[in-house]
Amino acid sequence: MNLPTKRKEMMNRLLKGQVVKTVLAMIQEGTSITMDQVAARCGVSKGTLYNYFKNKKDLLNYVHEAVITPIKKGSSKIFKKNIPPMEKIYAFVGNVFDFQREYPLYFKFIQSQRSAADAVTERMDVVIIPLVNVCREGMRQGQFMDADPYVMAAMIFGSVVGPFESLTYRDEPLQDLEKLKQEIVRFLDKCILKEQERSS
Amino acid sequence: MNLPTKRKEMMNRLLKGQVVKTVLAMIQEGTSITMDQVAARCGVSKGTLYNYFKNKKDLLNYVHEAVITPIKKGSSKIFKKNIPPMEKIYAFVGNVFDFQREYPLYFKFIQSQRSAADAVTERMDVVIIPLVNVCREGMRQGQFMDADPYVMAAMIFGSVVGPFESLTYRDEPLQDLEKLKQEIVRFLDKCILKEQERSS
Amino acid sequence: MNLPTKRKEMMNRLLKGQVVKTVLAMIQEGTSITMDQVAARCGVSKGTLYNYFKNKKDLLNYVHEAVITPIKKGSSKIFKKNIPPMEKIYAFVGNVFDFQREYPLYFKFIQSQRSAADAVTERMDVVIIPLVNVCREGMRQGQFMDADPYVMAAMIFGSVVGPFESLTYRDEPLQDLEKLKQEIVRFLDKCILKEQERSS
Amino acid sequence: MNLPTKRKEMMNRLLKGQVVKTVLAMIQEGTSITMDQVAARCGVSKGTLYNYFKNKKDLLNYVHEAVITPIKKGSSKIFKKNIPPMEKIYAFVGNVFDFQREYPLYFKFIQSQRSAADAVTERMDVVIIPLVNVCREGMRQGQFMDADPYVMAAMIFGSVVGPFESLTYRDEPLQDLEKLKQEIVRFLDKCILKEQERSS
DNA sequence: TATGAATGAGACTTCATTCAT
DNA sequence: TATGAATGAAGTCTCATTCAT
Numbered sequence: 001m002n003l004p005t006k007r008k009e010m011m012n013r014l015l016k017g018q019v020v021k022t023v024l025a026m027i028q029e030g031t032s033i034t035m036d037q038v039a040a041r042c043g044v045s046k047g048t049l050y051n052y053f054k055n056k057k058d059l060l061n062y063v064h065e066a067v068i069t070p071i072k073k074g075s076s077k078i079f080k081k082n083i084p085p086m087e088k089i090y091a092f093v094g095n096v097f098d099f100q101r102e103y104p105l106y107f108k109f110i111q112s113q114r115s116a117a118d119a120v121t122e123r124m125d126v127v128i129i130p131l132v133n134v135c136r137e138g139m140r141q142g143q144f145m146d147a148d149p150y151v152m153a154a155m156i157f158g159s160v161v162g163p164f165e166s167l168t169y170r171d172e173p174l175q176d177l178e179k180l181k182q183e184i185v186r187f188l189d190k191c192i193l194k195e196q197e198r199s200s
Numbered sequence: 201m202n203l204p205t206k207r208k209e210m211m212n213r214l215l216k217g218q219v220v221k222t223v224l225a226m227i228q229e230g231t232s233i234t235m236d237q238v239a240a241r242c243g244v245s246k247g248t249l250y251n252y253f254k255n256k257k258d259l260l261n262y263v264h265e266a267v268i269t270p271i272k273k274g275s276s277k278i279f280k281k282n283i284p285p286m287e288k289i290y291a292f293v294g295n296v297f298d299f300q301r302e303y304p305l306y307f308k309f310i311q312s313q314r315s316a317a318d319a320v321t322e323r324m325d326v327v328i329i330p331l332v333n334v335c336r337e338g339m340r341q342g343q344f345m346d347a348d349p350y351v352m353a354a355m356i357f358g359s360v361v362g363p364f365e366s367l368t369y370r371d372e373p374l375q376d377l378e379k380l381k382q383e384i385v386r387f388l389d390k391c392i393l394k395e396q397e398r399s400s
Numbered sequence: 401m402n403l404p405t406k407r408k409e410m411m412n413r414l415l416k417g418q419v420v421k422t423v424l425a426m427i428q429e430g431t432s433i434t435m436d437q438v439a440a441r442c443g444v445s446k447g448t449l450y451n452y453f454k455n456k457k458d459l460l461n462y463v464h465e466a467v468i469t470p471i472k473k474g475s476s477k478i479f480k481k482n483i484p485p486m487e488k489i490y491a492f493v494g495n496v497f498d499f500q501r502e503y504p505l506y507f508k509f510i511q512s513q514r515s516a517a518d519a520v521t522e523r524m525d526v527v528i529i530p531l532v533n534v535c536r537e538g539m540r541q542g543q544f545m546d547a548d549p550y551v552m553a554a555m556i557f558g559s560v561v562g563p564f565e566s567l568t569y570r571d572e573p574l575q576d577l578e579k580l581k582q583e584i585v586r587f588l589d590k591c592i593l594k595e596q597e598r599s600s
Numbered sequence: 601m602n603l604p605t606k607r608k609e610m611m612n613r614l615l616k617g618q619v620v621k622t623v624l625a626m627i628q629e630g631t632s633i634t635m636d637q638v639a640a641r642c643g644v645s646k647g648t649l650y651n652y653f654k655n656k657k658d659l660l661n662y663v664h665e666a667v668i669t670p671i672k673k674g675s676s677k678i679f680k681k682n683i684p685p686m687e688k689i690y691a692f693v694g695n696v697f698d699f700q701r702e703y704p705l706y707f708k709f710i711q712s713q714r715s716a717a718d719a720v721t722e723r724m725d726v727v728i729i730p731l732v733n734v735c736r737e738g739m740r741q742g743q744f745m746d747a748d749p750y751v752m753a754a755m756i757f758g759s760v761v762g763p764f765e766s767l768t769y770r771d772e773p774l775q776d777l778e779k780l781k782q783e784i785v786r787f788l789d790k791c792i793l794k795e796q797e798r799s800s
Numbered sequence: 801t802a803t804g805a806a807t808g809a810g811a812c813t814t815c816a817t818t819c820a821t
Numbered sequence: 822t823a824t825g826a827a828t829g830a831a832g833t834c835t836c837a838t839t840c841a842t
Binding site: 634635636646647650655656 | 810811812813814815
Binding site: 111118120123124128129132145147148150151152153154155156157158159161162163165166169170180183184186187190191 | 230312319320323324328329332345347348350351352353354355356357358359361362363365366369370380383384386387390391
């Protein structure tokens, strides 16, 4: 790789990174994503944007990938690990808390920029189906309670992701996320594990 | 009420009903909602649409109301009833199953047509907060397990609504919704009630 | 003329009169003239309006005629009279004051509903040209000062019609229109008549 | 200022100037001003128009400013000068003749694009009220005849601006505007000044 | 004849995309 | 390669006019 190419590569990453940050900020704010606005807030011209992205859809796909990749990676790493199923659940909780900012952002992104159908599909592929498999595994190994794995997976997803949405609606604000995490883990234990398997 | 007024009233309902059906179908499909398209698919001209709705926002609000009103009504009736907390949870499950089509539609609607913030707010006000209150009530009365009520409410919501989304993703399709309902109820029993309170 | 025809004729006049009043009021208010609004304010349906007027242009023409006809009549009667030229000027002043409401209305009408060119043409035909002729007559008879008759006519028009527009802009409001009229007449005397012809 | 900015600035002026010319021509013709038509006659696309003007109102305001600014400037310069009142009147006549094209255009513009009320207000503020003040000054100094200053101002305005409108209606066309100006000045002298003040 | 719901041409405006510089 | 002016398709909305009842 020669110098100019290196330089180009750097510019490429710099700008694309800026685009991701900008678009996510705009989604957070609820402002509508126009190429004009993205260009202006990235400090480049609209034309330049089109040198880096084929079109708007391409740009949004890039942002989407940028958001989902770390989450996906974390998830797949967890679910592929050779550890007991309940450990996978704990790891999943940890992952969601680690990406406490990216998670809602990701959902906001697919909600606002993709069709509802796409949003569901993605959630299924990335989170629910793997969770279903973990539940099945846990049941097969006799550690998890018997239940419809799809119901159990939905329960897990709800219990872990849902509380983040209600954070600002609590009567008495919760400062310590660590405490919330422990609450969730304790709760999942009781809902998932057979009694004899529970530590507490 | 004289005849012409009656007739007009009927037409009014007919068209507005048609609009609701059409818009929901379009959201389902993921096609973007334009006044042109809505008019065309309702078999009327664009102008006619504007005789019935002040503007696009008004039209979407109408659809929103049409979807949310029965759900809200059902919800508030349940949560105001003077019955044991767990009965309220059962009734809530029943309500979601009764509106098995409207529920996801409703969430798709607010996701696609409103800001993400609005979507969350609505979900909070209509479902989560009442569920939180029911959980608090159950805990105070000693029937529910001790837990963070927000976590428990999120769990309930996830367990009841989530499975509908995964219906089409199941390995072996589930024909009998009644069975799913029983599964969910059984599962909620185990997650919510203290052991001595459980029937089974 | 049989009864039903008579009745029809009456309805015709009644509605058309109402339309004239309504349209003029709307022009006065500065609200935009739509067939919907005219119909509503006349207490009839839009369809009915189209039974009485071929189209909007036709309706506006009717209003125009209704406003201009009395003014025109008054004017032409004055200018055709066999009286000394200065008497015609006095009569013109009287006519403008008699139609103190209709005059500005008329000008507002042609300004808002017709092209600027039409407005000028009408003013020329109805007022300026006759005034020019009176001035010429007065000069020929040796009673009026020598001047360009078009300038003198413009002066007369300005002096008589202009003050109505400035009524609300006066430092100290003028209640008595009669006094204004005398001021104008006195002023015109000095501007138009040769000195030996002046009464005062 | 660097080259591209200079260039842009030039284009900016070129197009905006073209727009002013076009809109005034359309008003002159009596054709209705639509963004489509303005764009077409300026040889640009509708979108381009919106790159230069925020919206239609903004565009019309620009045209309005372009027409009124030179007139206003000329007027205010005259009326603020420290010269005898009659000299101000002469200067006013000169100004109107200098802007012989812009003056009627200006009035046509506000008549066709603004409410009648606005049109009157503008005429009052820009021309009549200053004239009223000059008349008062002249009367106080004993050079002008005693009269209602509002009537005298209206007379002056009518005498100076009116003849332009009747130009094309004259029996024998007047080629020499200088002659008309002298006629008007001579006429105003007789109408405004006390006899002992007149030069002729 | 009266009604007013339906119509659709046409107005204003936005914004993704192109392209000359 | 960067720029941003120009473009025009597509969207929202208004309103004069028609026509079935």
